[in-house]
Amino acid sequence: MDVNERIAQFEALVAEDPRNDMAHFSLGNAYAEANRHRDAATSFERCIAINMNLSRAYQLAAQQYLAMDDIANALPLMREGFDIAQRNGDLKVKSTIEDMFKSIGEEPPTDAVDPADLPAGTFICKRTGKPGTQLDRPPFKGPIGQWIYDNISSLTWNAWIAQGTKVINELRLDLSRDEDAETYDKHMEEYLGIDEGVKKGLGVG
Numbered sequence: 001m002d003v004n005e006r007i008a009q010f011e012a013l014v015a016e017d018p019r020n021d022m023a024h025f026s027l028g029n030a031y032a033e034a035n036r037h038r039d040a041a042t043s044f045e046r047c048i049a050i051n052m053n054l055s056r057a058y059q060l061a062a063q064q065y066l067a068m069d070d071i072a073n074a075l076p077l078m079r080e081g082f083d084i085a086q087r088n089g090d091l092k093v094k095s096t097i098e099d100m101f102k103s104i105g106e107e108p109p110t111d112a113v114d115p116a117d118l119p120a121g122t123f124i125c126k127r128t129g130k131p132g133t134q135l136d137r138p139p140f141k142g143p144i145g146q147w148i149y150d151n152i153s154s155l156t157w158n159a160w161i162a163q164g165t166k167v168i169n170e171l172r173l174d175l176s177r178d179e180d181a182e183t184y185d186k187h188m189e190e191y192l193g194i195d196e197g198v199k200k201g202l203g204v205g
Helices: 002-018 021-033 035-049 055-067 072-089 090-104 143-151 154-171 177-190 196-202
Strands: none
Touching: 002 021, 021 035, 021 055, 021 154, 035 055, 055 072, 055 090, 072 090, 143 196, 154 177
């Protein structure tokens, strides 16, 4: 499915259910891929209006404004997104927003959270930076399943399962279809912080 087909699909979902935060989020990603920066920013902000706790939406909305050299609209999103990411333990989003501040010559907000003095061998979740319990086994076969086992706590994985169920229901995905399975995987990777650098290091993608 090319980007214009995806845009049409998500536009239809948004028209049918304007309160569907994941549909607005997915539409924003599709607009961004098509370099429709203003439309993308608007979609991410509509997602935020429904789900104010999604730090990634603040980051992506701000990035779209920065792509248009609109710093005035980007900065409030960056500040609020940073605070939410720090509160939620979304370390990847927080780090990305810090880099965004630096890219425009602004000082990032002060990180008031001190690293915990943890015993050696404590399992630390790579997504949240918090101690947790490791999964009993990789959740599925292959290098990404192994990466999740090595880096993601059971609490974070269970939170994704709940979010993934929401993605399936709200986007009406049929995981027996390749394109729907790819959409699901993309949301999972984004949620867990499996970016292109991670995938390249694993030899996938």
